[in-house]
Amino acid sequence: MKKQEWKPGNMLYPVPAVMVSCGREKEIPNIITVAWTGTICSDPAMLSISVRPERYSYGIIRETKEFVVNLTTKDLARATGWCGVKSGRDVDKFQQMHLTAAKAIHLKSAPIIAESPVNIECKVKEVLELGSHHMFLAEVAGVQISEKYMNETGKFELNDTGLVAYSHGEYFTLGEKIGKFGYSVKK
Numbered sequence: 001m002k003k004q005e006w007k008p009g010n011m012l013y014p015v016p017a018v019m020v021s022c023g024r025e026k027e028i029p030n031i032i033t034v035a036w037t038g039t040i041c042s043d044p045a046m047l048s049i050s051v052r053p054e055r056y057s058y059g060i061i062r063e064t065k066e067f068v069v070n071l072t073t074k075d076l077a078r079a080t081g082w083c084g085v086k087s088g089r090d091v092d093k094f095q096q097m098h099l100t101a102a103k104a105i106h107l108k109s110a111p112i113i114a115e116s117p118v119n120i121e122c123k124v125k126e127v128l129e130l131g132s133h134h135m136f137l138a139e140v141a142g143v144q145i146s147e148k149y150m151n152e153t154g155k156f157e158l159n160d161t162g163l164v165a166y167s168h169g170e171y172f173t174l175g176e177k178i179g180k181f182g183y184s185v186k187k
Contacts, residue, residue, distance in 0.1 A: 010036075011168075013166070013167040013168050014165035014166060014167035014172065015035050015036070015037070015038075015165065015166055015167070016035070016037060016038075016071070016072075016163075016164075016165060016166070017033065017034075017035055017072050017080050017164050017165060017166035017171055018033070018034050018035075018037055018049075018069050018070060018071060018072055018080075019031050019032070019033055019034075019070045019072055019076070019079070019080055019083055019113055019116065020032050020033075020034045020037075020049055020051075020057065020061075020067050020068065020069055020070070021067065021068045021070055021101065021110055021111050021112060021113055022057050022060045022061050022064065022066070022067045022068070022109075022110045023060065023064070023101075023109045023110050023111055024060055024063065024064055024109055025108070025109050028088070028092050028094075029094060029101045029109075029110070029111045030056060030057050030060060030088030030093060031057075031070075031079075031083040031088070031093040031094065031097075031099070031113065032051065032055060032056075032057035032083065032084070032088070033080050033081070033083045033084030034049050034050070034051065034069075035166040036049065036050035036051075036133060036135075037049045037050070037069060040137065044139050044140075045139065045140035046125070046137060046138060046139050046140065047069065047120065047122065047138060047140060048135050048136060048137050048138065049067070049069065049135070049136050049138070050130070050133035050134065050135045050136070051133060051134060051136065052132060052133055052134075053134055055087075056087050056088040056089045057088060058134070061124065061136060062124075062127065064108070064109050064110065065123060065124040066107045066108065066109065066110045066121075066122065066123050066124065066141075067110050067122050067124070067136070067138070068104055068107065068110050068111065068112050068113070068119050068120065068121050068122065069119075069120040069122060070112060070113040070116035070118070070119050070120075071116055071117060071118040071119075071120075071161070071163060072116065072163070072164045073116070073117060073161050073162040073163060073164060074162035074164060074173050075115070075162065076113075076115060076116065076164070077164050077171050078097075079097040079099060080164065080171065081171065082096070082097055083097065094113075099113050099114070099115055100113070100114035100115060101113070101114075102114040104119070104121045104142075104144075105121065105142050105144065106121045106123075106141035106142040107121050107123070107141065112144060116146075117145065117146040117148070117149055117158075117161040118143065118144070118145050118146070118158070118161075119143065119144040119145075120140055120143050121140065121141045121142040121143070121144070122136075122138035122139065122140055122141060123138055123139050123141050124136050124137070124138045125137050125138060125139050146161075149161055159174065159177070162174075
């Protein structure tokens, strides 16, 4: 197979497309769409998001040291795309996208997006100023999940929510299940 060499760049796809909600007391809360996010530790549970310093949400998160990662679904895809190109300086994204800013359990000012099946409440522990993006390293303070996706045995069926991934400028729903962790070595 013939290959071309490209300049260094981020070609690690697909990645989750999430809506990150944040807010300050006595201000309209905001939503920023983030694709640069990931798990960084399981004990304690930690994740990261990377945000450009010029983004409106950056200052809010930097000041309050909290945010919520809201997983997105096929039903939330339009809002995810819209919130990624509009600025909270100019519009109320919750109002414009008919989303509900609900109270987080473990945070003071960042709301959850009620329509998201999973809301991950985060407290910033460190900010790494890396270049075009600054990475917020955060501890997971709590997780809220939609009871709509609980099965009769009490298992949360995350993969039934219609999760959305971002790949090279496009949004996709997850496709066909082809295996599960450890299936390649199971006898």
